[in-house]
Amino acid sequence: MKNQPQTVAFKAGERNIFFHILTACNLRCHHCYINFEQHGTNTLSIAEIEKWLRILRGDGPANVIFLGGEPTLHPDLPTAIRTARKLDYAVTVDSNGYMLNNFLRNVRPDEVDFLSFSLDGPNALVNDAIRGQGSFNICTANLQKAVALGFNVSVIYTVSRANIAHLAGMIPLLKNSGVKRFFIQVIGLRGKSALAAKNDGRLGDSLGDSLDGSLQVSRDEWLAVVPKTAAMAAKAGIHVTYPKVFLEAEEDFACAGLVAENFFVFPNGRVYRCPLCEDYPINSYRMTDNALVRETGLREEAFFALNIAEGCVMNKLLQPDTIEYDAGGKPLRRISCCLLKQEIRLDLPTPNAA
Ligand code: SF4
Ligand code: SF4
Numbered sequence: 001m002k003n004q005p006q007t008v009a010f011k012a013g014e015r016n017i018f019f020h021i022l023t024a025c026n027l028r029c030h031h032c033y034i035n036f037e038q039h040g041t042n043t044l045s046i047a048e049i050e051k052w053l054r055i056l057r058g059d060g061p062a063n064v065i066f067l068g069g070e071p072t073l074h075p076d077l078p079t080a081i082r083t084a085r086k087l088d089y090a091v092t093v094d095s096n097g098y099m100l101n102n103f104l105r106n107v108r109p110d111e112v113d114f115l116s117f118s119l120d121g122p123n124a125l126v127n128d129a130i131r132g133q134g135s136f137n138i139c140t141a142n143l144q145k146a147v148a149l150g151f152n153v154s155v156i157y158t159v160s161r162a163n164i165a166h167l168a169g170m171i172p173l174l175k176n177s178g179v180k181r182f183f184i185q186v187i188g189l190r191g192k193s194a195l196a197a198k199n200d201g202r203l204g205d206s207l208g209d210s211l212d213g214s215l216q217v218s219r220d221e222w223l224a225v226v227p228k229t230a231a232m233a234a235k236a237g238i239h240v241t242y243p244k245v246f247l248e249a250e251e252d253f254a255c256a257g258l259v260a261e262n263f264f265v266f267p268n269g270r271v272y273r274c275p276l277c278e279d280y281p282i283n284s285y286r287m288t289d290n291a292l293v294r295e296t297g298l299r300e301e302a303f304f305a306l307n308i309a310e311g312c313v314m315n316k317l318l319q320p321d322t323i324e325y326d327a328g329g330k331p332l333r334r335i336s337c338c339l340l341k342q343e344i345r346l347d348l349p350t351p352n353a354a
């Protein structure tokens with residue numbers, strides 16, 4: 001139905017390459033999911049990036065999302081983007097907004113389909129407590145520059161207990177800046193996020209006792225805020241996407257690892273099919289100089305095929321606290337694949353249309 005959240009089905013035959021070309025970053029966000037031990041510390045050369053783009057291309061439609069670390073730290077990112085375009089990838093760059101190496105001067109707006117900026121608060125007070133001092137002003141200034149230059153700009157907001165109360169405050173900021181798409185994400189238990197709240201005084205101080213050692217939001221907190229705020233943003237003309245998280249009784253469960261073609265590629269050569277597996281040496285594939293090679297032994301794919309009442313197997317293994325059970329031990333609801341999204345787009349003009 002028009003104007004209602006739609007679940008975005010996994011598209012068989014369409015490839016998504018989440019390409020971490022390096023793990024280095026100029027920021028130290030509290031919820032950073034980069035794990036140097038598992039993902040390495042190296043930076044791929046442009047020759048390796050181009051070769052891997054060719055190897056991973058496949059035959060059907062394909063999207064590449066350049067990630068890091070901070071991908072604009074890579075001096076050859078503009079060349080990588082041009083090569084990806086030549087290979088007929090749709091190209092997105094996910095950046096922390098610092099736009100290093102004069103990115104906005106070295107790449108033309110028509111060379112990328114979307115330029116995504118990460119912001120975790122509608123003002124410096126909220127955003128900088130999570131992403132670091134000064135990051136809000138730099139990110140928003142570059143975002144506005146990018147819109148003025150003609151880039152399609154989107155914003156990614158990672159919801160945690162540190163910023164869920166400020167999500168709605170993003171709407172005027174996005175609307176006034178000419179942002180076309182808004183991706184709301186939920187904080188996971190990967191990388192630093194599991195430990196951030198416990199070990200760092202900054203967030204704890206700002207949130208007081210309510211933080212309770214965890215940045216994860218409960219089902220009730222999520223449902224009370226996210227769908228409503230997404231609908232408000234859509235009403236303001238912004239195309240909004242957010243994770244499904246909880247499946248209703250009548251909804252089917254599907255594991256993207258089995259039905260979609262997602263490849264999460266790291267500079268140490270590990271290639272995963274599921275982002276929840278990225279902290280463990282259970283990657284399905286690895287890149288060699290000349291090919292994508294299937295790994296042997298116990299791999300993430302062994303978990304995808306398990307059919308459990310709780311829905312996502314990796315969620316059950318890694319975040320069992322997110323599942324509620326009735327008195328008979330039956331899960332009250334299933335957890336969807338973390339890659340399953342809902343989106344809302346209204347037939348209103350986007351902020352910078354007309
Ligand atoms: S979350 Fe992104 S921007 Fe923040 S430290 Fe990690 S890689 Fe850098
Ligand atoms: S998040 Fe769960 S359902 Fe999705 S790919 Fe991973 S294991 Fe499969």
